[in-house]
Amino acid sequence: MAKNVFLPILLSFFLLPFSSLALTQDFCVANLLLSQTPAGYQCKPAAIVTANDFYLSGAIRPTTIQPFNISFVPAYGSYFPGINGLQLAGVRIFLGVNGVVPLHSIPRANEIMFVVRGTLNVGFITSTSNVVYTKTLSQGDTFLFPQGLVRFCYNVGDTTAEVFGVFNNQNPGIQITDYALFGNILPAEVVAKVTYLSVADVKSLKRFFGPRTLGA
Amino acid sequence: MAKNVFLPILLSFFLLPFSSLALTQDFCVANLLLSQTPAGYQCKPAAIVTANDFYLSGAIRPTTIQPFNISFVPAYGSYFPGINGLQLAGVRIFLGVNGVVPLHSIPRANEIMFVVRGTLNVGFITSTSNVVYTKTLSQGDTFLFPQGLVRFCYNVGDTTAEVFGVFNNQNPGIQITDYALFGNILPAEVVAKVTYLSVADVKSLKRFFGPRTLGA
Amino acid sequence: MAKNVFLPILLSFFLLPFSSLALTQDFCVANLLLSQTPAGYQCKPAAIVTANDFYLSGAIRPTTIQPFNISFVPAYGSYFPGINGLQLAGVRIFLGVNGVVPLHSIPRANEIMFVVRGTLNVGFITSTSNVVYTKTLSQGDTFLFPQGLVRFCYNVGDTTAEVFGVFNNQNPGIQITDYALFGNILPAEVVAKVTYLSVADVKSLKRFFGPRTLGA
């Protein structure tokens, strides 16, 4: 009998994280099973951390996203538990010929982008004054994108391009303008009202971008 | 002769801020004449700060912006030098009947909005998953908008609506999606490429929004 | 038998928050049932967040606090779980005729105050030099109060005044000087020693302010 009762107690203990022995922490590798906090995931006990928590293999080959002809591997979240609490995140992006990272913003981080190979056009647009800073980048070049501003990137070379982007936040977020505007459940009339596009155009764009269109 | 030479020296001294006597600072009221720093404006000497540096009159009446039928008074920057360094900024927005704060994002701050009077529809769209959180607000209501996500707000009542929004950054920025996309100098072909709109639509929208259209 | 054992296991699972599927977070709505952290409450899973988590109704009518003739609605903590992690908090304050927000400080935040209606005198006192910055405010005016300094606000008009204050911290705290000094369990002799008031005065003030007077 007692055994039956103690089993769940022990399981409860097992489920509850005991990290009281790890009084010094050089890192806070994410325990993905527990609640997040405003500062990120709770930490795994240091005793079960291994070098693999700080490592992300380059062999991961993501599927290509159409119609953009791009693919990407995030170096954060469940892909990379060691990044938790380090105020950094990375992403590896592959752009096929004519590939486009469509207009988007990163809500919570600045970005530094390094060109591993290929040739790309990149740019961002400032707030208020709508000034464009744009540049053609080649292998080995580096470019900066300030936080929260719409930006873009497209392959202008004859081969696949590859970039590595790094953010100063472990969970930078990405908001692709087309999806945010036309891939949501807002009625076309509301989207039209707040974008000053025509309702017909919005409906058409919702058909193109929206898996969850409504009233179209 | 000496007088002529000393005058510019004295002027130089006057222009250079000497605040070495103000060893304790409870605030850092902006000196708008000097260079900014990553943390904001340099501080006026405390000895010349007055209560008016912390005060913004409600009597300021801004001009209405068309076609949106809205007007706003920023409570930061040159309007409000006392806000410098306080990690806060405010904005007072008036929306005429049918007025719309068009789809936009605030790149560097979260926002809390308080409805002073009137009735509005507000909402924001999440990153990645494009979920919409939307609500109809009345006098006395409060709503939250997380940093960097596209959001909107429009008057659904019969009278002018007024809201007071506050940000957790002294220089939050605002990027109005339509202006960022169609009010810049990028060729229509580039905007079309990164938004997947048609070149014809982009040219049409550039005519509507862009004071600085190019190649249209 | 097994059922009896599994039930607590299942309950344990239910009690433990599983948010591992929400790898991207634009917000961290407070789960008020779990431990707080230095950065605020743990987050609800994003899947159960609704627009109401970001909304606080203006219909809430708080009871009036005497002898101050004021009432207030906090826009943080259990009132407003969506504010968690946003580095903002708000408060709506109503001051009846002759109402007074008594001398107090906000330990962990700067404040921007907006006057919704009415006429008030406000002010704050600097540290070290004890300089007073004071102003009479009317409808639509804005005023700033730096962090941690004693401040005050009282109605000087003929009608109820209403203000909306916002803080750059989700848990700003408030320390009302009279209550801190005379509403605690410290013996009157200790309060007298550290304030240089007379013991008789302290005893008298403890009778007025203190629900938990001791040795009076």
Added chain:
Amino acid sequence: MAKNVFLPILLSFFLLPFSSLALTQDFCVANLLLSQTPAGYQCKPAAIVTANDFYLSGAIRPTTIQPFNISFVPAYGSYFPGINGLQLAGVRIFLGVNGVVPLHSIPRANEIMFVVRGTLNVGFITSTSNVVYTKTLSQGDTFLFPQGLVRFCYNVGDTTAEVFGVFNNQNPGIQITDYALFGNILPAEVVAKVTYLSVADVKSLKRFFGPRTLGA
């Protein structure tokens, strides 16, 4: 002629800080002659920094402040230019027999206090709930005071006590409650209104504490 003109130009150059050669900085020793910024003083060029910028002599003997019978040496501001930007500040306090650090708050920092010698009573009072945490400290003891809360400290031993307090802000500020309330230029009637003390008591206290009483 040219010499007369170039002299002020050269002086202007001299006055403007050129630190472009110091591209790497491990510290930012304060240049007390230039404007402060929200993040602290501007930096001296690294080339003129010496070990003395990081050193504060224990031989400094401050004058005793009455009626409190205490004296103190701040380890920040003009006393200690090396502390600039380090998010730390210190203070050495000497309390004569019966000496009292009167009720005060530190607006911008938490504090850790170490007892160098002597015996003291210390305590702080929480916000909202007015709970008192108090303790008698002896040589070698350490105590913590959270940011912005009123606190006190008085010698209960037969000899001079000495403590070293450290703050997590290079400019923590100090607001002594008595001086803030009664040492300012506010009319006694206003102070009485916002503290609920009698006007007579306020006038009496202004005579005791206020070098700048008004209307008393």
Added chain:
Amino acid sequence: MAKNVFLPILLSFFLLPFSSLALTQDFCVANLLLSQTPAGYQCKPAAIVTANDFYLSGAIRPTTIQPFNISFVPAYGSYFPGINGLQLAGVRIFLGVNGVVPLHSIPRANEIMFVVRGTLNVGFITSTSNVVYTKTLSQGDTFLFPQGLVRFCYNVGDTTAEVFGVFNNQNPGIQITDYALFGNILPAEVVAKVTYLSVADVKSLKRFFGPRTLGA
């Protein structure tokens, strides 16, 4: 039966921290039994916090560490749960005659050091340019050490010296260069390769410093 089942449920409840009633927090005393977060330990419910959580006795006498002839009491972690979230930590260090705090760095904090008694030589070495800032300190002196730079401290007097060091991080960490280099499990050949010491020297130093030498 039911009793047996409810017991673990109740225990689960007991183990899960319910702090929902403590909506205002002036501190976040560490609950050492729960998972850490990137911002520190989770908080104890305020109701069970006592003055002792903010107090560390000076009577703690640590054992002496050889060959350094020093001992120290950390004022953070499990020693001092009240420090959690305060962005401060302290350490009390005793250096016997000829005692040495060997070359080390503090990875996550700046330090301010106060000399309680005795005479010491201290110093730190800058990054990139390897400039040394060094000083002889006596009783009452204060010195600063910037974050992450190698530093040292040794007794040059005839008596035990005592210092109190404070850091602007609740978990500053310490990396003693000798132990980091020679007390780890890396093969001597790897250590030699990355330090340019000879393999023979590394093997010799591993014998001296390394409890976990490998291949020596």
Added chain:
Amino acid sequence: MAKNVFLPILLSFFLLPFSSLALTQDFCVANLLLSQTPAGYQCKPAAIVTANDFYLSGAIRPTTIQPFNISFVPAYGSYFPGINGLQLAGVRIFLGVNGVVPLHSIPRANEIMFVVRGTLNVGFITSTSNVVYTKTLSQGDTFLFPQGLVRFCYNVGDTTAEVFGVFNNQNPGIQITDYALFGNILPAEVVAKVTYLSVADVKSLKRFFGPRTLGA
């Protein structure tokens, strides 16, 4: 005459940065001619910022550093003024065959490293417990290094390896252990005392690493 006097006044104006017209800032491109602040360089006026401020060419070919057989291009400081205030910095490192980035620490930032080409061994050593986390990396792999801990990286392939490292601080610093210990002006006896190496060994190492040896 007046002309002669006005010239320096005008020059003073020219030298003083007037950015008062740039009330909105999405970035703060470094003005390398003015004093730094604790938060970085002062900002150039936005009107003179160009896309090149956010761009670093991949064509820069640094000289090789011996005996390490490595070279590197920093993406911060005077190389990259646009990074100022973005809380990011990058570095491009080339390791020839057998090249070694010797044991070092980064005092003020965490690092994410991406392997552009080649094969390397990397690792870091924790504080206090001296645990080693080490890994062999190939093209496309990513690895993390927590702030302030000693770390290393050496080429184990047959070709030049190239990595791109990014830091969450615009001025991360680097402290190469060998240079910090043996390339400074400290007498060999002091270095020996605080490292427990023999004086003879220190003198030998000073000859190898130290351009500024003393008493060797």
